[in-house]
Amino acid sequence: METEKFKLKITFLCVLLVVLVSVPYFGIPEYALSVFIAVFIYCSLCVSWNVVGGYTGYLSFGHAAFFGFGAYVSALLYTHTGMPPYGAILLAGIFSSILATGIGYPCLKVKGPYFAVVTFATVPMLKIMFENLEFTGGVQGIFIKSSFNTPTIYLMTLCLMVLSALMAVLIEKSAIGIGFTSIREDEDAAETIGINTSKIKTLAFALSAFFPGMVGGVFSFYKLYINPSTVFSEEMSILIVLFSLFGGTMRWIGPIIGASILVTIDRVLHIYSGIIIDWLEYLPYFKKVFPYFSSGILASVLFGLILILVIIFMPKGILGWLEKIELERLKKRTSGRD
Amino acid sequence: MLLEVRSVTKKFGGLIAISNFSFVLEKGIMTSLIGPNGAGKTTLFNIINGIYPPTSGSIIFDGKDITGLKPNKIARSGIGRTFQTPRLFNEFTTLKNVISAAIYGGGIRDIREAKKRGIELLDFVGLEKKKDVLAKNLLATEKKYLELARALAIRPKLLLLDELFAGLGESDTSNAINLLFKIKNDMGITIFMIEHNIKAVMKISEKVIVIHHGEKIAEGVPKDVAQNPEVIKAYLGEEYA
Amino acid sequence: MLGQILINGVFLGGILASMAVGFSILWRVMGVVNVAHPVFCLLSSYIALTLLKNYGVDPLLSLALILPIYFALGCFIYVIFIQKLGGKDITSASMVLTFGLMLIVEKLIQATWGATEKSFLDVSYLMATLEWGGIFFSGDYTIGFILSILSLASVQIFLTRTFTGKAIRAAWQDIVASLLCGIDFNRISAITMGVSFALCAVGGICMTFVYSFYPSVHLNWLFYMFLITIVGGVGSIKGVLAAGVIIGLLVNLVNLLVPYQWITVIIFILLVGILLYKPTGLFQS
Numbered sequence: 122m123e124t125e126k127f128k129l130k131i132t133f134l135c136v137l138l139v140v141l142v143s144v145p146y147f148g149i150p151e152y153a154l155s156v157f158i159a160v161f162i163y164c165s166l167c168v169s170w171n172v173v174g175g176y177t178g179y180l181s182f183g184h185a186a187f188f189g190f191g192a193y194v195s196a197l198l199y200t201h202t203g204m205p206p207y208g209a210i211l212l213a214g215i216f217s218s219i220l221a222t223g224i225g226y227p228c229l230k231v232k233g234p235y236f237a238v239v240t241f242a243t244v245p246m247l248k249i250m251f252e253n254l255e256f257t258g259g260v261q262g263i264f265i266k267s268s269f270n271t272p273t274i275y276l277m278t279l280c281l282m283v284l285s286a287l288m289a290v291l292i293e294k295s296a297i298g299i300g301f302t303s304i305r306e307d308e309d310a311a312e313t314i315g316i317n318t319s320k321i322k323t324l325a326f327a328l329s330a331f332f333p334g335m336v337g338g339v340f341s342f343y344k345l346y347i348n349p350s351t352v353f354s355e356e357m358s359i360l361i362v363l364f365s366l367f368g369g370t371m372r373w374i375g376p377i378i379g380a381s382i383l384v385t386i387d388r389v390l391h392i393y394s395g396i397i398i399d400w401l402e403y404l405p406y407f408k409k410v411f412p413y414f415s416s417g418i419l420a421s422v423l424f425g426l427i428l429i430l431v432i433i434f435m436p437k438g439i440l441g442w443l444e445k446i447e448l449e450r451l452k453k454r455t456s457g458r459d
Numbered sequence: 460m461l462l463e464v465r466s467v468t469k470k471f472g473g474l475i476a477i478s479n480f481s482f483v484l485e486k487g488i489m490t491s492l493i494g495p496n497g498a499g500k501t502t503l504f505n506i507i508n509g510i511y512p513p514t515s516g517s518i519i520f521d522g523k524d525i526t527g528l529k530p531n532k533i534a535r536s537g538i539g540r541t542f543q544t545p546r547l548f549n550e551f552t553t554l555k556n557v558i559s560a561a562i563y564g565g566g567i568r569d570i571r572e573a574k575k576r577g578i579e580l581l582d583f584v585g586l587e588k589k590k591d592v593l594a595k596n597l598l599a600t601e602k603k604y605l606e607l608a609r610a611l612a613i614r615p616k617l618l619l620l621d622e623l624f625a626g627l628g629e630s631d632t633s634n635a636i637n638l639l640f641k642i643k644n645d646m647g648i649t650i651f652m653i654e655h656n657i658k659a660v661m662k663i664s665e666k667v668i669v670i671h672h673g674e675k676i677a678e679g680v681p682k683d684v685a686q687n688p689e690v691i692k693a694y695l696g697e698e699y700a
Numbered sequence: 701m702l703g704q705i706l707i708n709g710v711f712l713g714g715i716l717a718s719m720a721v722g723f724s725i726l727w728r729v730m731g732v733v734n735v736a737h738p739v740f741c742l743l744s745s746y747i748a749l750t751l752l753k754n755y756g757v758d759p760l761l762s763l764a765l766i767l768p769i770y771f772a773l774g775c776f777i778y779v780i781f782i783q784k785l786g787g788k789d790i791t792s793a794s795m796v797l798t799f800g801l802m803l804i805v806e807k808l809i810q811a812t813w814g815a816t817e818k819s820f821l822d823v824s825y826l827m828a829t830l831e832w833g834g835i836f837f838s839g840d841y842t843i844g845f846i847l848s849i850l851s852l853a854s855v856q857i858f859l860t861r862t863f864t865g866k867a868i869r870a871a872w873q874d875i876v877a878s879l880l881c882g883i884d885f886n887r888i889s890a891i892t893m894g895v896s897f898a899l900c901a902v903g904g905i906c907m908t909f910v911y912s913f914y915p916s917v918h919l920n921w922l923f924y925m926f927l928i929t930i931v932g933g934v935g936s937i938k939g940v941l942a943a944g945v946i947i948g949l950l951v952n953l954v955n956l957l958v959p960y961q962w963i964t965v966i967i968f969i970l971l972v973g974i975l976l977y978k979p980t981g982l983f984q985s
Contacts (some may be wrong), residue, residue: 178794182799207792232974234733234795238926239972245919246968249961265646296562296570307547313508313540315564315613319529355919359799366796374570411811421807428800432793 141279143458145272154271156388158343160177161278162386165285165336166357167365167376170207173329174287175370176298178305181231183240185357186224186247187217187330193251196263201342206267210277210338218327229319231307239327241358242360248353265341268317274343281339282377285332289373292328299323312447356421363428366419369440378439383427387420394419461486461617461649462507467516469673471504476502478673480516484617484646489643491660491681494670500653501543503670504619508529508540521616534564539615543622543653545602549595553586553605554578556563556594557612561575564613580608584638600631611642614629618642620652624659632656634664661685669693704813705952712846713948716904717941718848719921720928721855722899729868731792731890732782736802737922740897744770744861745804746813749820750874750968751892758819760847766901775896777801780892783886802918810915819912826909844909851902855895856937868892876959920964920974927971 145154162346170184198209228239236245251257269277271441292298300321303311360383368379392396394416401409401419435442462484469477477499483488492500505511507518508532517526525533534540547554558570567573582589585605589597597605603623610618619647623639624632636659654660660667660681667684669677670682671693677684684690723737748762757765781801785793820826820840828839857863870881871888879885907913907921928947932939947967954963 180796205646228974233792234727234735235930237795238735238922239975242923242968242971245923246965248963253961296568298914299559299570300563302550302551303563306550308548309510309560310542310546310548311563312510313534313546314560314609315534316559317531318527321534341720355916356803359803362796363800373668400494404707411808411815412812417805418811422804425800425802425804425807428803429781432797432800433781437794 135295138283142276144256145275145296151271152392154275156385156392158271158275158385159388161275161282162336163364163380164282164362164377165332166279166361167368168282168285168289168373168378169329169332170330170361171329171365171370171373171376172292172301173322173325174365175375176292176301176305177325179232179236179322179326180362181240181326181329181358182237182362183243183358184329184333184361184400185354186240186243186361187333188337188340188357189244189251189349189352189354189443190220190245191217191334192341192347193257193337194334195264195338195454196265196341196347197257199265199267200263206269206342210335213338214335214439217337221327221330222336223322224322226319229326230323241355244353244355244358249347251353251450254441258348260350262346262351263341265345265347267342267345271350274339276334277339281336283422286373286377288328288332293373297321297324316395347395359428360424363431365438366426366436367431367438369438371440371444375438383424387424390420390423391416460484461521462651463519464503464507465517465519467503467506467518469502469511470514473640476554476673477506477513478669479699480625480673480675482668482678484649486649487617487647488644488649488665489639490651490666490668491664492651492668493655493657493660496584498670499673500670501621502673504540504621506539506621507533528683531563534613534615534646535566537614538619539564539610539613539617540619541603541606541610541621541623543625545606547594547602547605547609548598549590549593550680551594552591553597554581554590555593557581557609560570560609560612566614576612577608581605583611583641584608600627603627603635605630607638611646611648615648617649617651620650622653622655624656626652639663644649705956706949707835707837707950708841709949710945710953711841711948712910714845714848714941715841715853715910715944715946716907716928716948717932717944718851718899719903720925720932720944721937722896722903724923724929724932724934724940725855725859725899725937726792726892726896727929729871730782730889731790731825732798732893733791734798734896735795736805736924737896737900738803738925739805739809740770740773740900740915741907741921742810742915742918743985744901744904745908746809746818749818749908750813751763752820752823755814757825759823759909763847763901763905766897770846770897774894774900777897778890780891783889806915806918813915815915817912817914820909840909844906847902847909848906851899852908852937854942855899857979858895859937864888864891881977922973923964923967927967927974930971931974 144157166184166188170181175178194216195213198204198212199206217244224243228236231239241292252260265455292301298446300316304318304322308318337352340352363378364383365376366379367383368377369375397416397419401414431438437444464480464482467477467480468475470538480503492503494500494506502511504512509525509528509532512527515525519525520536520538523536525536547633548559548658549557554574554577558573561567561573561576563571565573566578578587578590581590581621584607586601586604586608589601594602594605607623623635627635639650640663643650667681667691668675669684675687677687678691719738723734724730726734730795744766747766748759751762752759767819781797782794785797825843826840830837859869867883867888868891870877871883871885913916924947928940928943931946932943951963954966958966
């Protein structure tokens with residue numbers, strides 16, 4: 122019975138993968154591809170974040186730091202050393218993990234709100250540093266002269282999403298995963314049974330930074346221009362947490378579900394922003410009270426609201442909600458038999 | 460000499476929790492630590508187990524100085540421990556709780572091997588039927604047994620039990636006593652336990668250490684300790700001494 | 701020269717403390733970590749600025765008007781949001797929730813007032829400068845400081861001399877015992893949050909007397925606030941003031957050696973350092 126369900130899942134995922142891979146060959150317009158790319162990027166970020174946020178329970182509010190850092194590493198390697206793009210992207214991931222180990226070791230000594238604020242602070246910190254360093258282009262940023270077309274970027278980001286999800290699955294099924302989640306359940310008890318929590322937490326943090334670094338690396342070749350304020354975004358850090366919590370942090374698929382749904386909504390809002398703003402301006406006084414309104418603001422407000430609603434009503438996210446429904450169903454079945 | 464605690468003192472700010480405490484545990488000798496509430500029993504355990512470092516003094520385990528080491532290192536050196544209120548991995552199944560300990564404390568890298576060992580240990584404490592139940596859904600007494608099984612999974616030489624018998628009814632108490640004897644005789648594990656259940660203590664301990672206001676006030680075989688006037692004074696007050 | 705730095709540092713410290721104190725006591729009493737605290741401070745400044753620009757209302761008068769509104773806002777937010785969270789793990793849950801709140805309020809500020817930098821430059825008494833003993837007392841810092849001290853002193857008196865204040869402190873010592881004494885925990889919590897928000901209003905005005913502001917400036921304030929709260933020990937008003945003064949002096953001293961942008965980096969390193977060395981704060985309440 123178990124293997125039947127498992128085979129079904131694998132088949133479904135394979136079919137889905139084939140469909141996704143062939144999407145660019147159907148002559149889909151560029152802006153539609155960009156929606157997919159955004160989804161894939163955030164899925165990678167969230168499923169990776171979940172390795173430390175969901176599995177160990179340390180909610181990092183600064184994960185965008187690795188994205189930005191990766192973007193810069195790959196851009197700098199490519200433009201200054203002529204390294205081939207794939208190499209630059211891979212190294213972006215590796216260097217991000219190294220950065221995570223360096224930041225993680227001290228930061229993981231504290232928990233909860235302390236950890237959140239310290240990690241949150243890394244993004245503006247890096248932003249300021251990169252703004253003030255000569256060889257990173259300062260506030261002006263870096264231009265990347267590359268020839269990757271959008272379908273290729275699509276496939277690269279899809280690939281990273283699949284790989285990051287694979288990493289999460291492997292972690293979940295392995296001894297390492299048990300170590301991570303033991304820490305989440307009760308860190309002191311974990312220590313008492315021989316888990317070197319400091320080492321294991323830092324490992325989780327390092328692993329969680331690898332794919333965000335690579336995704337940042339790809340981002341440089343996608344937008345062809347990066348600067349500190351575009352790649353080091355505090356809002357991105359918050360959104361990563363939001364999307365993951367929304368989907369559910371218990372298993373790898375939660376963040377993917379959460380990111381897929383919410384990023385799609387965000388991109389759709391963006392595409393139809395003109396219509397939406399016109400519509401909102403029909404409300405009395407709207408233009409007078411909010412003269413600077415934009416679709417970006419609408420999306421952010423919506424996300425803030427969703428974050429609040431999730432934490433109050435659905436703290437375990439969509440996965441938790443599905444689990445609850447499943448449990449109710451089982452209860453009904455067993456009580457029906459009585 | 461399995462464990463030697465040398466002149467350990469522990470201060471929390473101005474409060475002296477443990478004062479110049481020294482004793483020795485011999486291998487295979489079942490020892491109890493008793494004392495009135497607030498005397499410092501759990502604090503002493505926390506120091507041995509590495510959760511707090513002592514303010515001064517040292518702890519030698521199996522010939523090695525373990526003073527100030529992190530709890531995970533001490534656990535892997537061979538000291539296992541249960542808590543007064545079981546601290547389980549609540550969202551894990553009973554079996555997974557033990558597997559985690561078997562992998563990290565017991566050094567079994569392969570999950571399937573760890574699973575086998577887990578089932579063995581659950582069988583030993585009588586929880587094998589509940590192996591797939593989430594730890595948070597176990598009964599209170601079952602949680603204690605699970606914590607015991609988990610502590611055993613790290614292959615300890617010394618097992619620190621913090622009030623294992625608390626809340627256990629008659630049959631569970633004698634069941635637990637049997638388990639402890641098996642642990643001592645079949646597994647060769649030395650047991651050091653904090654207990655309030657004086658009956659159990661007198662019945663199974665070969666040695667008793669008494670702590671009061673953070674100081675050792677008596678040490679010896681159960682019968683002698685029970686008649687020690689200092690001990691009686693500590694528990695019942697001046698008039699009864 | 702040294703005297704000038706000292707005065708600037710102390711004044712800045714008081715102002716920073718007034719912004720942080722509401723956050724600190726809320727955390728201590730209810731375990732609620734309100735990362736949206738600085739953005740609400742900022743909001744009150746924007747409101748005061750609008751009242752000034754459109755109706756010519758003096759900011760200090762605006763503050764008097766905003767205070768009761770903010771108190772009510774705090775109670776409202778408690779009832780609508782925080783109370784729903786229940787008791788389990790309220791620190792993490794409230795933090796995540798207030799991150800959401802922070803995002804909403806910042807974006808609504810941006811939607812209403814735009815992203816350009818604003819300030820209270822037009823207010824005459826802020827621009828005035830007095831000289832005394834070779835030291836220059838500029839209106840903005842001085843008045844901000846006086847306001848800060850008044851608000852800190854008021855809170856201290858409120859908590860130690862009034863019945864409600866003592867009830868709040870009882871609740872923060874031992875929830876169960878205070879319930880047994882007949883203290884209505886929900887009401888106390890709502891009041892505490894109201895007080896925290898009222899302090900927001902003051903803190904915001906004080907900060908914007910001396911700093912120009914824009915929608916995302918609250919993020920800078922967030923670090924200072926967090927740093928001060930931790931250094932001073934969560935919940936200690938005297939600690940918050942002392943920590944504020946230390947940070948204020950540090951900022952002014954460091955400013956001599958290092959360009960302005962790097963100060964935040966140094967503050968960050970300081971924050972990390974303190975968390976590693978003594979996560980419970982340098983002072984304990």
